[in-house]
Amino acid sequence: xxxxxxxxxxxxxxxxxxxxxxxxxxxxxxxxxxxxxxxxxxxxxxxxxxxxxxxxxxxxxxxxxxxxxxxxxxxxxxxxxxxxxxxxxxxxxxxxxxxxxxxxxxxxxxxxxxxxxxxxxxxxxxxxxxxxxxxxxxxxxxxxxxxxxxxxxxxxxxxxxxxxxxxxxxxxxxxxxxxxxxxxxxxxxxxxxxxxxxxxxxxxxxxxxxxxxxxxxxxxxxxxxxxxxxxxxxxxxxxxxxxxxxxxxxxxxxxxxxxxxxxxxxxxxxxxxxxxxxxxxxxxxxxxxxxxxxxxxxxxxxxxxxxxxxxxxxxxxxxxxxxxxxxxxxxxxxxxxxxxxxxxxxx
Amino acid sequence: xxxxxxxxxxxxxxxxxxxxxxxxxxxxxxxxxxxxxxxxxxxxxxxxxxxxxxxxxxxxxxxxxxxxxxxxxxxxxxxxxxxxxxxxxxxxxxxxxxxxxxxxxxxxxxxxxxxxxxxxxxxxxxxxxxxxxxxxxxxxxxxxxxxxxxxxxxxxxxxxxxxxxxxxxxxxxxxxxxxxxxxxxxxxxxxxxxxxxxxxxxxxxxxxxxxxxxxxxxxxxxxxxxxxxxxxxxxxxxxxxxxxxxxxxxxxxxxxxxxxxxxxxxxxxxxxxxxxxxxxxxxxxxxxxxxxxxxxxxxxxxxxxxxxxxxxxxxxxxxxxxxxxxxxxxxxxxxxxxxxxxxxxxx
DNA sequence: CAAGAACTGATAGGCGTATGTCAGTTTGTG
DNA sequence: CACAAACTGACATACGCCTATCAGTTCTTG
Numbered sequence: 003x004x005x006x007x008x009x010x011x012x013x014x015x016x017x018x019x020x021x022x023x024x025x026x027x028x029x030x031x032x033x034x035x036x037x038x039x040x041x042x043x044x045x046x047x048x049x050x051x052x053x054x055x056x057x058x059x060x061x062x063x064x065x066x067x068x069x070x071x072x073x074x075x076x077x078x079x080x081x082x083x084x085x086x087x088x089x090x091x092x093x094x095x096x097x098x099x100x101x102x103x104x105x106x107x108x109x110x111x112x113x114x115x116x117x118x119x120x121x122x123x124x125x126x127x128x129x130x131x132x133x134x135x136x137x138x139x140x141x142x143x144x145x146x147x148x149x150x151x152x153x154x155x156x157x158x159x160x161x162x163x164x165x166x167x168x169x170x171x172x173x174x175x176x177x178x179x180x181x182x183x184x185x186x187x188x189x190x191x192x193x194x195x196x197x198x199x200x201x202x203x204x205x206x207x208x209x210x211x212x213x214x215x216x217x218x219x220x221x222x223x224x225x226x227x228x229x230x231x232x233x234x235x236x237x238x239x240x241x242x243x244x245x246x247x248x249x250x251x252x253x254x255x256x257x258x259x260x261x262x263x264x265x266x267x268x269x270x271x272x273x274x275x276x277x278x279x280x281x282x283x284x285x286x287x288x289x290x291x292x293x294x295x296x297x298x299x300x301x302x303x304x305x306x307x308x309x310x311x312x313x314x315x316x317x318x319x320x321x322x323x324x325x326x327x328x329x330x331x332x333x334x335x336x337x338x339x340x341x342x343x344x345x346x347x348x349x
Numbered sequence: 350x351x352x353x354x355x356x357x358x359x360x361x362x363x364x365x366x367x368x369x370x371x372x373x374x375x376x377x378x379x380x381x382x383x384x385x386x387x388x389x390x391x392x393x394x395x396x397x398x399x400x401x402x403x404x405x406x407x408x409x410x411x412x413x414x415x416x417x418x419x420x421x422x423x424x425x426x427x428x429x430x431x432x433x434x435x436x437x438x439x440x441x442x443x444x445x446x447x448x449x450x451x452x453x454x455x456x457x458x459x460x461x462x463x464x465x466x467x468x469x470x471x472x473x474x475x476x477x478x479x480x481x482x483x484x485x486x487x488x489x490x491x492x493x494x495x496x497x498x499x500x501x502x503x504x505x506x507x508x509x510x511x512x513x514x515x516x517x518x519x520x521x522x523x524x525x526x527x528x529x530x531x532x533x534x535x536x537x538x539x540x541x542x543x544x545x546x547x548x549x550x551x552x553x554x555x556x557x558x559x560x561x562x563x564x565x566x567x568x569x570x571x572x573x574x575x576x577x578x579x580x581x582x583x584x585x586x587x588x589x590x591x592x593x594x595x596x597x598x599x600x601x602x603x604x605x606x607x608x609x610x611x612x613x614x615x616x617x618x619x620x621x622x623x624x625x626x627x628x629x630x631x632x633x634x635x636x637x638x639x640x641x642x643x644x645x646x647x648x649x650x651x652x653x654x655x656x657x658x659x660x661x662x663x664x665x666x667x668x669x670x671x672x673x674x675x676x677x678x679x680x681x682x683x684x685x686x687x688x689x690x691x692x693x694x695x696x
Numbered sequence: 697c698a699a700g701a702a703c704t705g706a707t708a709g710g711c712g713t714a715t716g717t718c719a720g721t722t723t724g725t726g
Numbered sequence: 727c728a729c730a731a732a733c734t735g736a737c738a739t740a741c742g743c744c745t746a747t748c749a750g751t752t753c754t755t756g
């Protein structure tokens with residue numbers, strides 16, 4: 003092992019010496035703890051640059067004795083994806099116990115602006131960071147503002163609230179996800195002519211609306227032989243989605259594709275299979291889980307567009323931690339990608 | 350901020366007290382520093398479990414005064430992907446400077462077993478961890494063994510050497526990548542009948558051979574209307590690949606698809622475009638970079654199968670660090686996925 | 697059962713930073 | 727020029743763990 007002394011690690015003492023001041027003064031500059039005469043402050047800054055001083059993050063966190071408490075606000079009784087997300091958050095929180103981080107999960111009705119904002123306010127002031135699956139609503143923005151102004155970091159997760167005081171959004175670009183679905187569905191159909199059915203949870207959900215927008219855009223622009231049926235809202239519910247899909251299949255003789263924007267995929271698979279037209283209808287769904295995974299292998303689903311809940315959980319925590327100790331975040335690492343899965347590249 | 354004392358962080362002192370021994374003994378057990386009577390060792394283990402003690406990794410690294418030195422062994426004069434990988438390694442190394450980690454890059458001819466193993470031996474003993482783009486060859490395995498037996502951790506990067514003493518492989522499953530390419534190409538062709546041209550860097554490269562295997566497997570099993578032309582070796586060179594592609598296009602009137610297993614994609618694009626048959630031939634390539642990115646947007650390439658060099662660089666460093674301080678690695682986080690890109694889900 | 701071997705406890709000092717105190721020095725102001 | 731205000735330096739303590747030392751205790755073994 004090579005020891006640090008051999009590497010000549012630069013410490014605040016070196017900076018102090020070089021700047022001709024005491025370590026206390028360097029500390030005052032570094033942590034803006036008290037006013038320092040401009041001349042000395044400048045010297046310190048210069049010494050820092052000259053020596054390329056980088057504070058030791060390990061020592062800093064140890065000394066600061068900070069243990070970060072984060073709160074994740076998730077939908078109560080959510081779909082499979084949300085349950086997977088919760089599992090990932092718990093598992094990563096356990097892992098981070100050795101790094102002085104703890105995370106609680108608060109379940110609430112995120113579709114009700116009043117309930118969500120009440121939950122947010124109830125949490126305000128008690129945590130160093132809050133991650134929430136947001137609803138784009140004035141009340142919610144207000145609650146986020148409240149948390150932020152009480153000194154906590156806020157990030158939105160999966161679903162964003164663009165105008166709000168959140169410092170980061172951990173999630174995918176949903177319009178791009180919709181466009182991706184359209185391109186794959188269109189290319190898989192390879193020039194066939196016909197109708198495409200679309201099922202969403204609810205177009206009142208920002209992410210569903212955005213996916214629909216992206217999907218419709220690409221189909222209109224690039225696949226003139228395909229036409230879209232009006233969106234049906236299945237509320238992410240398998241039974242309801244099954245009925246909607248069955249209705250579509252029965253009504254439209256030239257149905258060649260289905261795009262499920264939200265959850266409830268198992269219902270649509272059932273409708274397809276019991277209709278006997280499963281092989282003729284290209285089906286694109288969202289999110290990778292036990293159901294869609296098996297469906298891909300069976301051929302019941304042709305393509306899955308997904309976001310990785312594990313990545314999102316870890317990313318949210320890393321971003322919160324980084325913001326809490328004012329460190330830089332690695333943009334490329336924290337970017338959540340629009341994943342495409344076929345039967346062959348499953349994890 | 351919530352202080353640690355409120356959280357009741359468990360320290361070795363708590364463990365010692367609970368086990369009825371001194372902290373020195375706990376330390377002896379934890380770091381197997383000297384022999385401890387079995388009875389006491391068992392008590393300590395029990396106390397650790399009972400209290401769910403987790404050593405503070407920050408404090409440990411600080412005290413140990415370790416600064417990890419890693420070496421990355423990459424191909425000299427590599428293709429775009431390898432250059433991107435090098436850039437990512439440098440950039441992440443800079444980022445980790447504040448966490449007592451440094452990384453050097455050593456360029457060598459990784460296709461020559463003698464040269465590669467000589468480079469590995471020259472590096473042996475000087476680093477805490479080595480990551481290399483491996484060649485699957487006895488000489489190389491021997492060199493890896495040598496490094497490992499001198500106390501350094503070894504991981505393979507992008508290309509594996511399965512029998513060797515590396516503790517981890519950071520890269521994709523190449524057979525799965527090949528299968529994925531075949532499925533997308535097959536589905537994009539939507540039942541069209543014809544020939545598929547395959548260009549590889551060299552089938553002597555393990556990753557290329559594996560991709561080819563996976564690709565051929567799926568085409569044979571699922572796309573009876575498609576037949577494969579013999580693999581042409583372009584040595585990852587754009588000019589040579591262009592000539593090979595141009596030849597194929599001219600010779601085979603019913604060429605409906607091209608799969609480029611390695612680099613040199615720009616050459617193939619040129620051949621396709623100057624032939625005027627670009628729109629009729631589905632083209633699947635590997636790795637996302639400026640060239641393939643533009644080609645996707647242009648429509649010159651239909652699908653790109655990729656691995657993320659940034660993820661690989663960060664993952665290699667995290668794995669090396671984790672192994673150096675005997676910490677657990679997060680499997681899901683370190684798994685490198687076979688990414689699929691179309692024009693709509695580009696980062 | 698004595699002598700040596702094997703083990704254990706107490707303690708000190710260190711890693712690089714944070715935070716606070718207090719006496720001492722410089723600066724600005726009237 | 728005096729006096730308060732603003733600034734600075736030196737030092738102490740803490741964070742949790744690592745490493746080493748040394749005296750003291752408990753085991754082996756002949």
